[in-house]
Amino acid sequence: MSWPAASIAETLARLTAPGMPFETAPVEVHGRTVRAYVRAKPHMRAVLDESRRFGDRPYLVFEDERLSFETHWRAASAFGRLLVERYGIAKGDRVAVAMRNFPEWSVCAWGALAVGAVLTPLNAWEPGPVLARMLADSGAKVVAVDAERLERLRGEAVDAELILARGAGDAPTLADLIGPYADLPDAPAPDPGLSSDDPATIFYTSGTTGQAKGAWGTHRNIATNLVNTGFRAARAAVRRGDPWPPPAAALPAPRAQLLPLPFFHVTGFHSALVPAMANGGTLVLMYKWDAGRALDLIARERIQGLTLVPTQAWQLVEAAEGSEVDLGCVDTVGYGGAAAAPELAERVRAVFPAAWPGQGYGATETSSLTAANSHEDMMERPGSVGIAAPCCDLRVVDAEGSDVAPGEPGELWVSGPNVVLGYWNQPEATEAAFGGGWYRTGDIVRRDAEGFITLLDRAKDMLIRGGENIYCVEIEDVLMSHPAVAEAAVMGVPERVLGEVVGAVVRLRDGWAAAPEDLRRHAAARLPSHKVPVILQLRDAPFPRNAAGKALKRELRSELPARLA
Template sequence: MTTSPEPKPWPVMSLAEAHALMTAPGTQFEIEEVSIRGVPTRVWKNAPATLRDIFLAGRSHGGKTFLVYEDDRATFESFSRAALAIAHALLRDGVKKGDRVAVAMRNLPEWPAAFFGAALTGAIVTPLNAWGQGAELEYALNDSGANVVFLDGERLDRLADGHLGNCKALTRVYVTRDTRAHADARVHRLEEITGAVNDWGRLPELPLPDVSLLPDDDATIFYTSGTTGAQKGALGTQRCTGTTVFAGLFSGQRAFIRKGEPVPDPAARTLQRASLVAIPFFHTTGCQSILAGALYGGSKLVTMHRWDVEQAMDLIEREQITVAGGVPTIAWQILEHPNRERYNLSTLESVAYGGAPASAELVRRIKQVFPAASPGSGWGMTETSATFTHHSGEDYVRKPDSAGPSIPVGELRIVGEQGETLPAGVVGELWAKGPHVVKGYWNKPEISAETFTDGWVKTGDLAYLDDEGWLYIVDRKKDMLIRGGENIYCTEVEGVLYEHPAVMDASVVGLPHKQLGEEPGAAVTLKAGAEASEEELRAFVAERLARFKVPVRILVLDETLPRNANGKILKKEVKKLLGVG
């Protein structure tokens, strides 16, 4: 009779031990200290130094499939030829290092080609929110001073009602998937440069532009989500994206090191890593983490015209997707879909999400439904060039309420009202520092000075660190409610609502009160086929939290809560649903 081996204890190696081992001299993730804008900063010694280095790493993957959109497919090599064709066209247009080149379109294959084509010229690439209306696109184009913009037909239509005419700095507009004639002489078809996606492989080989690029050169402007106030353009460097790419590689390997297992050899994989992309490329996570990471590592990216859960499951089966996710709602939709078992989803190795709080139940459900898939999450913001902390695997199962620990080139502080660093377990404002923190906000020196200091970004998040260095986000500083002198953290109440088995989405906001100042209200979305009344949900919260934290009103909805393109719930819109504002 044979007996099963005893399971290894978790973790085999502490976080500090794993970091020390993985960053030792001579390793892939060796760390060195450099001065960034006068501030001593830890950096990855071997990370890709520029967007051009990421591009060249991607080209080395040759004939592997890189981009899939409906019937369009591009290999790494054909993509590279399209990006170089765009780069040389921009040089002919007079674009030079430091000029701003904007991109505003759906997650089409042309998006990455335009982004990296512009990057190869040394331009500061400026992705714009494709969900934005004409006035919002006009604002970003004028604020950035973009000389050139790449659009799809839908975005061009939004700019047509006078907005394009107000963008005086624009000298050239390239539009894809649009065959109409346009009165504006600046408008040209992108296909005149690249041809159709499936023909990119026939483009001639062109040399790399002869442009000097250094790690701390300006590289990108990503506009903040704009959930409150005017959009701000976060100015990132070449190093920012390279750091984010390496952070993703590091965190994946760390999970094996912590388990005491050898890191799998990527060359030994029989199945190409493939991601179903549900996050817009114009979002820092979609671009710097997913797109740049896939290009560097040789992964396939599959995009959709718009999110549809049944089509997503079909694509997972057909394209043998290994990584899926986006925001927690997307993960829930797959898990709870009545037709899920009709599809072969066994290739999934990771279900990762961010942009919104997720319940501990979601972690358990992922492991239950997809035993071979690792749940993953993390914390980050536009100002940190995507994910700053990474949380996955057994660590996530063990601490499902946490956003994970920082990577070793990043630093986190919890800061009190007087600027003092607070000890473990005490809530304060989260500050972050690292080579992937952006330089500041484009054309906004005063706001930059308020937000960035000595390499640190003041995030506006209320959080605490535990004794092991794991981060716990408590709330947005501006979202904390004060009810009659008592503090209420919205995420705490949302977390309890997420524990209810019928709730898929939850948002807590402040409702004005004449005597108390404000009191909590909530809107929730129920899972498909589930039922729960307002009274039941209020009673559920009351059993778990102090009475003053119980929402005085809970709006129960069938449709998903209003979100921006980055997956963040729009609390202003939630307030409107509750009759406020």
């Protein structure tokens, strides 16, 4: 059968037809009407309770530890009881988690959600003063930490009760408070009477351009993304002409997924931890990212799916090219969180013999996935982040807020049941970003006639040379296509006559050599002259990045001239 067996429009019509898993219906949510999934889970307590059906199947694997679904349910339920009975946590109170991706992170998170607390994940990379500021901003009553975070918070003014979930220290420990996992009773946490639109999370934004804001989300937001995560594979099956939906099974088949992304980021939580819980998947965790260690885990655990940021995907591909590890078990290499060069999809297909690449687009404010691309569509359009999930309404608008024609650049606006309530305790910022029922992403994109979206730049990163808009991602992709380039960041450099000119900071791959002029010639052969970097600075150290994998351009900018005469 030739591909595609169905157009995008035909595929969407089939996937969203009455009775299908992606069927939507209008719902009133906090004063606005959105198209919500008819079959979405009502709240996260339901997801946790239903996970017991997977019994002794492993949910989390960390080093030599394996935590089954049943044991995880008992531990999360015990933590929920602890929150209510010892700490007086009521529905709507904030409970923070600040630690590495240890299994205890999940236990504390699901326990908090089960009793109606607002889960507040904190960026474990941050120093003590920043963690303390987030705790104060959220008003968290309890914070579960590991030993590293406990030490960082020492000396900080923290009103929240501390629970040491892992490691040694001078705070009450999770093990002492709930007891050994092997002895936990078959007893649920107190039921707070949850509804879909109750607040569930405060995720602090990446903060690449300033102080992070708390994105205030609901159970419906998480449940919507849970449905969205299944959209890529379903769309690919229909486009390919495969039978869909597949025959119903008593339980979803076991599936192992490697997750080096932090749970405190929406990709790690919304698009990995929650789907694994709902679908009986096994998440294999890493203490820290290392491409060689990842290859070992792929072989040991027979990993089928990978969830990465593009930088990790590049590093894994490079490590795999010189490895004898059998990668035939991997069927999906997914990445997102930052722009990815089109060449990455081709490299993934070349190195992983049975795998399809996929990438998603989303934001903290959209509860992870808004659009996705994968399988044959990804290979046809490797530079696109895909089409919108069925529940998401998108607009691409000009500076005046008017819709632009297909193929024209504009800012992406999003509306749907995945969009959060706003920013915690910041009404002015909420109105600026979410006013009128549309979330203004700040991303400049193009959308073609079929709905495929290509990310061009952040509106704040776009540079203007002599009145001409230049999108940094386009130039970064060209630089990344040079075999010697490991990382590239393009920024505007102020210049007296033109306003701005193109500057670039580049890191070369280990063992490779290239002069700035070599890279400029490479760019000149592929770009119009006004987009070729005028200044190109080589850097030895890896780029500074946030937890989402985005390069911190504000730190890289100091390596370029402040201004050209």
